[in-house]
Amino acid sequence: MTITATIESLGQKGEGIVTLEGRKVFVPFALPGETGTLDVDGERGRMTSLSTVSPHRAEPFCPYFGSCGGCQLQHMDAASYAQFKTGLVETPLRQLGIDAKVERFVLAHGAGRRRATLHARKDAAGYMRIRSHDLLDIATCPILVPALKRTPDIARALGAAIGECDVSFTATNTGIDVAIRNAPKGLRAEKLVPLANTLGLARLAVDREMILLRQQPSVTMGNSEVDLPIGSFLQATAEAETVLADYVLEAVGRPKSVADLFCGIGPFALRLAQVAPVYAADSDRAGIVALDKAVRHTRGLKTVTAKTRDLFRDPLTRFELTFETLVLDPPRAGAQAQIKEIALSKCRHVVMVACDPKTFARDAEHLVQAGFRLEKLIAVDQFAWSNHIEVAATFRR
Missing domain, CATH: 2.40.50.1070 (OB fold (Dihydrolipoamide Acetyltransferase, E2P))
Structure with a gap:
């Protein structure tokens, strides 16, 4: 079916939305306010011509943009791009009753994805x-x-x-x-x-x-050189790792003790150990071995206790959470089991980094209901021109 329509808004994947007979049609590479001719097939549309072009449209820099399924947002100017990305963070929180605004949107593409x-x-x-x-x-x-x-x-x-x-x-x-x-x-x-x-x-x-x-x-992490295990997690850009680590260090301050949960190969633990003893845990055994080796070969660090532990099936219990501050950087599934134990513990200070705004919002809701206050919410854009965004926030009782 071919129709003429105006794009009403953007969906979570950055696609333009048109309402047709009460149902949504998703149109890639289209911006709100643009009018044009669409080929529609079910809930999918394709813009074949534009009669009204958005003032926020930008010229894509990649010759494959529009054909490649990798980048979705190169056609946006800087202002609309930042607004879309911060919306990815704020909307899931608002839907759960948490009125939190992104205080800082950080472009962290750096030299590119590594x-x-x-x-x-x-x-x-x-x-x-x-x-x-x-x-x-x-x-x-x-x-x-x-x-x-x-x-x-x-x-x-x-x-x-x-x-x-x-x-x-x-x-x-x-x-x-x-x-x-x-x-x-x-x-x-x-x-x-x-x-x-x-x-x-x-x-x-x-x-x-x-x-x-x-x-x-x-890879270099803080003052340490870390052997990279096969298949272990690493932030997509070096710039994002630095931005997130700087955020964590500032948010943590100078505690007497800190736990780094879902620590991976130690991008936060190795830096935190410059100021405080660290308990680090992750299910990635090879990553823990790499972290432990890096600690042994780095001068000037406080004690780092690195443990292999599946925090999904075996989270630290409320009785084990005796640290002054907790740092969490869970994978896309979030940290639901661990968050429940934190909510029941006496811990008063949590710093969380997350790569999925929806699971972050779910975990944040649980902490807020347990008496924590969400502060210093930032969005870190290391997945440039995609519909992904990194989140960091501080929670205090």
């Missing part, structure tokens, strides 16, 4: 096309750090060698760390060693099994 996953085939490599399982072959990705400029070529070379797979890249201090996932069954991974050497990779892993190690991938 992590990326490309899909590879025998003859192509890139991201999936928008609303499709078809692969878009790309020559470059301008949102990545310069050190990852070769990633499409590397992914194509690996795809040509083994066929369809997913290839994850991380830029590290010692070179490019590559992990292949969903490799073809029966693959003799050792045959990739000569190719990995030719490509100059620091490390190559296939389905979490190390195939080649030329140089141990490492």
